[in-house]
Amino acid sequence: MFTLKVDHEIELQLFQLHHAQELYWLVDTNRHYLRQWLPWVDSMTSPTDYHTIIPMWLKQFADNDGFNTGIRYNGVLVGSIGFHQLDWRNSQTSIGYYLGAGAQGKGIMTRSVSALLNYAFFELGLNRVEIRCGAGNKKSRAIPERLGFSYEGTIRDGERLYGHFHDLIVYGMLAREWRNQ
Numbered sequence: 001m002f003t004l005k006v007d008h009e010i011e012l013q014l015f016q017l018h019h020a021q022e023l024y025w026l027v028d029t030n031r032h033y034l035r036q037w038l039p040w041v042d043s044m045t046s047p048t049d050y051h052t053i054i055p056m057w058l059k060q061f062a063d064n065d066g067f068n069t070g071i072r073y074n075g076v077l078v079g080s081i082g083f084h085q086l087d088w089r090n091s092q093t094s095i096g097y098y099l100g101a102g103a104q105g106k107g108i109m110t111r112s113v114s115a116l117l118n119y120a121f122f123e124l125g126l127n128r129v130e131i132r133c134g135a136g137n138k139k140s141r142a143i144p145e146r147l148g149f150s151y152e153g154t155i156r157d158g159e160r161l162y163g164h165f166h167d168l169i170v171y172g173m174l175a176r177e178w179r180n181q
Contacts, residue, residue, distance in 0.1 A: 001013070001014055001016060002014040002061065002067065002069070003069075004069070004115055004116075004119060006111050006112055006114075006115040007111060009073055009074055009108075010071065010072065010073055010108060010111055010112060010115075011072045012069040012070070012071060012072075012081060012112060012115065012116075013069055013070050013072055014057075014058070014061060014067060014068075014069050014070075015050075015054050015057055015058075015068055015069065015070055015080075016054065016058070017050075017051065017054050017055070019050075019054070019070060019077070020047045020048070020050035020051060020054060021047045022070075022077050023047075023050055023054075023070065023077065023080075024044065024046065024047040024049070024050060025047075026077050026078070026079070026080075026100055027041060027044050028044070029100070030100045030101050030102075033100070033101040034098055034100075035162070036137075037098075037134045037137045037140065037161070038098060039159065039160065039161050039162065042162070057082075060085075064086060064088075065085055065086050066082060066083035066084055066085045066086050066093065067082045067083055068080060068081075068082035069081055069082050071097075071099065071103075071108060071109075071112050073103055073106070073108050078099060078100050078102070078103035078108060079097065079098055079099035079100055079103060079108065079109065079112075080097065080098055081095065081096070081097040081109070081112050081113065081116060082095070082096060082097075082116075083095060083116070083120070084096050086124070086126075090127075090128070091125070091126050091127040091128065092126055092127060092128035092129065092130065093120060093126060093128075093129055093130070094129065094130040094131065094132065095113060095116055095129060095130070095131050097109055097112065097113065097140075097143070104139065109143050110143055110146055110147065113131075113143050113144075113147060114147060116129075117129060117147070117173060117178055118178075121175040121178050121179070126175065127174060127175050128172060128173070128174055128175070129172070129173045130152075130170060130171065130172050130173075131143070131144045131149060131170075131171045131172075132155070132158070132168045132169065132170050132171075133168065133169050133171070134159070134161075134166055134167070134168060134169075135154065135166060135167040135168065135169050136166065141169060141171075144171035144173070145171070147173070148173070148177065148178075148181055149171035149172060149173045150171065150172050150173070150177070151169065151170075151171060152170040152171060152172045153169075153170050154167050154168070154169055154170070155167065155168040155169075155170060
């Protein structure tokens, strides 16, 4: 099983089927908080919903086309992070993430994204990593801004979220920029 040790408190662990209950619990207990920015939250109504999704994530990992990991903080699942897809032709990927409300403010996501950037640039040899955040999602936007990503633009009405559109902010980091930080 793929794991990536971030530091003494945080480990990123590839989701397996036996994580379905734990993952559902994380989403369900943070449902109101997460649904502000994630369009799929309402469709997750039981742990069995993950019985089809987790095998797709495992296939994606096996196909070397990205992955989805759980963020474990002192052994407890507190969020998720991963590469949406790996575009090998253009040597790039994008990172998606979320964190439960109770885990906010501890630097967990900043450290996790930093670890994925190291993995993307130094292990996979990619050239570019992108993060897209809801324009109004200040906590999510703070991560790429704190890590030195470049603001690359706004995708107007870039995502439909529970009956309305909202803008997405695009941030990018290049391998040469990350190496020079």
